[in-house]
Amino acid sequence: MLSDDELALLQAIQGSGSLTRAAARLGKAPSTVSHAARQLEARFDALLFDRRRYRLQLTPAGRLLAEEAGRLALDVSRLTRRVKQVAHGWEDRLWIVTDELLEYELLLPVIRSFDVLDSGVALRVTHEVLGGTWEALLDGRADLVIGATNEPPSMPRLQWFELGVIEWVFAVSPRHPLAKVTEPLQQEQLLPYRAVVVGDSSRAARHRGYGVLGGQATLAVPTMRAKMLSQREGLGIGWLPRERVAPWLRSGALVEKKMAERREPNTLYVGWRGDHQGRALTWWVEQLRQPRLAKRLTQGVAVPP
Template sequence: MPAQISLDALKVLDAIDRHGSFAAAAEALFRVPSAITYTVQKLEEEHRIKVFEKRGRRMVLTPVGRMLLQHGRQILQATESLSEMAQRMAHGWEAQLTIAINALFPVEVIYPLVKRFQQVQPDIHILLRYETLAGTWDCLHDGRADLVIGAPGLPPEGRSYDLLPLPLMTDNAFCYVAAPEHPVCQLEQPVKRESLRRFTSVVIPDSSRRLPALTYGLLESQPRIFVPDTDAKLKAHLAGLGIGFLPRFRAAPYLARGELVEIEVDITRTDHTHHLAWHSSNQGRALHWFIDALREENPFAEMMEQGQALR
């Protein structure tokens, strides 16, 4: 089995290249010049390669040496990051935090919180993802998320969760909409369920993988267009592709400009209380930083109040 290239040898190559000479590298690494020379010679002998060659009075990297340095620096950076990650975890900070957001809400609402967090721990990876309906609980239950914002109703059994109710959905929080040229707008209101079944509904499917799926405002035998998120659903309504419920805060500006029309329908949409949710056993400092920040300020509630004001 061939000898492995040591991290020390890579550090020596990096120091020689950065500081311009063996002597300067030795000074930077607090070693004697002979130790630097020995490390390079050992590397060349063990692997039967030439790392440096003499040009005039200078020693320069060969193509092989340049390749070793390029990839070696990636390895050195990775080991440094690994060490920093281990130190953070030893002090309770996660290497990565995954936050799942109910697809009703635009993810950019929490960007100001993420920006603040970056000032505290800039090296922790933040993964933001959308989930829909029961999919919010499903991803938390299966460990695909550390924190869920806007999980509807009660959590599934089998795990212990901490919950913080969020006043996201108030009375009249949803409106049934269509583009003004859509034929449903010509019908007498409230439009009966039998009449609504004739028209395509725009739907964001439940993202749950294991838990029973939830649906709101759908009728049997109604044709459907499935879209990935609320932005796509809004655009589908604006394009006249279908009808259905939208959060009022998302629809309000378009209703005000006449680009959408609110339809009174013979359907009652009942929504659950929404929660901030996480596993009780998760004591990660990044997780609890976001929990505390969301307790102090609820940007989602502020967004919904602005939507109500536009009515």
């Protein structure tokens, strides 16, 4: 490992190409810089400086030493900051998993507020679908889950609270055959038509799906927005978040159909492991408990009319 003075010497010579200019940059006499350069070569038993030309340059070995020493110095600096960060109660990293029902853009103001704390905590935000959200917490692929559906699973030291509820509407394109059918619709009337579903991302448990009948054809899509767009285009039918598609219902881009069996609202949850709670996780949990943010997250982003 190079000392700070040795690294500064290499960088000064690399940047100036002159012993005199390097000495001036370092605030030292040229003879002192020359002596330090020879000591460095003796230490590594390698020719680090090319003195054969008018310009003093680093040899390939010298450039390698300068580049790697600079990288190591940065790594040590980052490690020092991270050690101090963890020693003061901040996590090294916080992995947040949201259910796909929640729009990522709604978290942007929260992330911006978290950045103001200048904690140094690295955030990682990913999303899962249905059973995959709780599963991420169970498997250690998440420190905090936001918007998980269904009741919290059995898990040691699991902590959770209700974030809010999502209301659903059964909607089809005005061009779809069901758009003109007399209401309320019975379940068996849906069977001939393809349902659009967001694929469950659970890796272990049996995949779940809402509003799909046995034997019914399905179109599995990656996101709720993809499901909304698919149904708007008449590619299938299904339940959609009422708040998010409200503009399309008002404009006629989607048609609400009353069902004989209505779908109950979904309760969304926030969950985390109580034995892994640092300052960053505590801060996020406190923010998510605020009613205004919880309402914004569960209502979602309405699509353009």
